Amino acid sequence: MDDTGETRSAGVSPAPFSDGISSSEPRVMVCTDEEVVARAAAELFVQLSGRYIADEGAFRVALSGGNTPRPLYRLLGSDEFRSQVDWRAVQLFWGDERGVPPDHPESNYGVVHRELLPRVSIPRENIHRMEAERPDVEQAAREYEQVLRRELPLNALGVPQFDLVLLGLGADGHTASLLPTSKDWRDARDLVAAPHEQISGVRRMTLALPVLNAARHVIFLVTGEAKADILRRVVKERDPSLPARQVRPTQGELLFIVDRAAAARLEGSAG
Numbered sequence: 001m002d003d004t005g006e007t008r009s010a011g012v013s014p015a016p017f018s019d020g021i022s023s024s025e026p027r028v029m030v031c032t033d034e035e036v037v038a039r040a041a042a043e044l045f046v047q048l049s050g051r052y053i054a055d056e057g058a059f060r061v062a063l064s065g066g067n068t069p070r071p072l073y074r075l076l077g078s079d080e081f082r083s084q085v086d087w088r089a090v091q092l093f094w095g096d097e098r099g100v101p102p103d104h105p106e107s108n109y110g111v112v113h114r115e116l117l118p119r120v121s122i123p124r125e126n127i128h129r130m131e132a133e134r135p136d137v138e139q140a141a142r143e144y145e146q147v148l149r150r151e152l153p154l155n156a157l158g159v160p161q162f163d164l165v166l167l168g169l170g171a172d173g174h175t176a177s178l179l180p181t182s183k184d185w186r187d188a189r190d191l192v193a194a195p196h197e198q199i200s201g202v203r204r205m206t207l208a209l210p211v212l213n214a215a216r217h218v219i220f221l222v223t224g225e226a227k228a229d230i231l232r233r234v235v236k237e238r239d240p241s242l243p244a245r246q247v248r249p250t251q252g253e254l255l256f257i258v259d260r261a262a263a264a265r266l267e268g269s270a271g
């Protein structure tokens with residue numbers, strides 16, 4: 001991968017995504033810092049969008065919340081990158097959302113609305129916000145599931161299949177809003193869930209494991225030394241109690257793009 005600054009790939013081929021479908025064991029791309037992480041992710045976003053738009057006329061992606069992907073969203077909206085994506089053919093979804101209005105500082109949609117949407121021409125009907133602030137958030141989750149079924153191809157098991165799902169990693173091993181403090185993510189029947197956040201009690205909405213694991217490509221973005229321990233538990237120790245470890249696409253590709261600080265504890269044997 002060129003001009004992304006120095007990247008030291010640990011167990012990943014020069015082209016992090018092969019053309020075929022590979023095993024769902026994680027590949028890890030270690031980048032110098034968070035800006036290089038964002039650049040590597042932007043380049044893969046361009047690569048994958050070009051492939052799926054050429055092959056199928058659309059690129060269906062679920063965006064991550066949290067702070068880590070902000071540099072990526074800014075980069076995708078920059079003069080350097082935005083012209084490399086045919087945004088008219090992009091279908092935008094979210095991996096999860098907090099139970100707050102879209103203009104709230106905590107809204108995952110709000111981050112993308114500020115950092116990316118004003119700079120790219122995605123048709124309004126292609127932007128599928130999770131309405132997690134609705135009092136009837138369970139009904140909102142059912143309706144979001146219908147949107148997934150309408151807009152996405154279904155895999156052999158009838159599960160809506162994203163081309164790309166971007167995820168973050170919480171220091172407690174959560175991803176999207178699959179929280180280790182609750183157990184309902186384990187045997188999810190629904191494709192979209194509405195968990196309570198155990199601490200604040202705030203409702204959330206989240207894609208459930210069956211949808212995440214049906215995706216063709218899943219990319220975790222993980223940066224900062226605060227994530228070094230949990231990243232080791234997920235990638236090296238493969239701790240099954242962690243929701244992030246349970247994201248293992250059944251046929252898709254799984255890639256962790258991390259900076260050196262987050263990768264600090266990946267060397268050495270597991271355990």
Ligand code: 6PG
Nearest residue numbers: 065066067068168169170175176
């Ligand atoms: C959310 C996110 C969540 C996030 C992780 C990492 O709504 O909070 O979806 O899963 O990706 O908590 O967050 P940071 O990137 O801010 O560390």
